[in-house]
Amino acid sequence: MIFYVLKRILATVPVMAFVAIFVFLLLRLTPGDPAVAIAGDQATEEQLRQIRAALSLDQPLLVQFVTWIQQIVRLDFGKSLISGLPVSELIAQRLEPTLSIALVTISMSVLVAVPLGVLTAWKQGSWIDRGAVAFSVLGFSIPVFVIAYMLIQLFAIDLRWLPVQGFAPLSRGLGPFLSHAILPSVVLSVIYVALIARMTRAAMLDVIHEDFVRTARAKGCTEPRVLFRHALRNAAIPILTVVGTGLALLISGVVVTESVFNLPGLGRLTIDAVMARDYPVIQAMILVTSAVYVLINLLIDLAYSLFDPRIKY
Numbered sequence: 001m002i003f004y005v006l007k008r009i010l011a012t013v014p015v016m017a018f019v020a021i022f023v024f025l026l027l028r029l030t031p032g033d034p035a036v037a038i039a040g041d042q043a044t045e046e047q048l049r050q051i052r053a054a055l056s057l058d059q060p061l062l063v064q065f066v067t068w069i070q071q072i073v074r075l076d077f078g079k080s081l082i083s084g085l086p087v088s089e090l091i092a093q094r095l096e097p098t099l100s101i102a103l104v105t106i107s108m109s110v111l112v113a114v115p116l117g118v119l120t121a122w123k124q125g126s127w128i129d130r131g132a133v134a135f136s137v138l139g140f141s142i143p144v145f146v147i148a149y150m151l152i153q154l155f156a157i158d159l160r161w162l163p164v165q166g167f168a169p170l171s172r173g174l175g176p177f178l179s180h181a182i183l184p185s186v187v188l189s190v191i192y193v194a195l196i197a198r199m200t201r202a203a204m205l206d207v208i209h210e211d212f213v214r215t216a217r218a219k220g221c222t223e224p225r226v227l228f229r230h231a232l233r234n235a236a237i238p239i240l241t242v243v244g245t246g247l248a249l250l251i252s253g254v255v256v257t258e259s260v261f262n263l264p265g266l267g268r269l270t271i272d273a274v275m276a277r278d279y280p281v282i283q284a285m286i287l288v289t290s291a292v293y294v295l296i297n298l299l300i301d302l303a304y305s306l307f308d309p310r311i312k313y
Helices: 002-028 034-039 045-054 061-073 087-122 127-141 144-158 174-207 211-218 223-234 236-252 255-260 266-276 279-307
Strands: none
Touching: 002 061, 002 279, 034 045, 087 127, 087 174, 087 223, 087 236, 087 255, 087 266, 087 279, 127 174, 144 174, 144 255, 174 223, 174 236, 174 255, 211 223, 223 236, 236 266, 236 279, 255 266, 266 279
């Protein structure tokens, strides 16, 4: 087991190294003077000099790279060119809204979608199956912002049950936190419930007629035990992949939802940085997003060992 874990961890090193080199060269190898691209054509020579010094652009390329890597290892992403605040501080400020919405969304999606997918596979061809498939198609087809505005109109404006926008940290209490998190989470859950339910249904259909399922029934196991203990466990690998990928997407920041609900998350931070040409923030967000994807894929690979007996340690 330890050898397998170490092998998977070491496999992530070349990926992150490639991402780091790409992010470093993203600014340094752009056509023209990067300082001019950041500050604009109207910048004074003093402003350009300050930008070059802040980003070490006045040093040889190899020295720049070594210095930059040393800073990244210390989680020092530099300072924002717009606000002047440390980039790590900006990310920390925006992390709680994104992480909270992501965890609430993926929890709601899994709790609804997995039983729904199992049920539709068990009742294949029935009205339950056809209704779930139709819901999945609608979930993929309707744009997120349309669902968001419909729910805002119903629950926030007409019924006045929930706030229209904004975010309340958990430190203010569970009630305010959930009241602000529930609408964006439900909006995002529509897509992920459709995705996870379809994947669960497809994976269950692949195993539900296998010999081990018939054997479990022949031994007298109840149908819920057959479906959830035997069939679902063997169908879990593709479901885990979809859930992990969805969580990575959510943590990376869902720009449209954060914009509609005015959530101060990582997606909004990234868009604001791109619009303002705040390269230190852009570089940091690419690195953080890549690290999230690599980490979650690593966790998925390790989780495979719990469900796939073919994995050797």
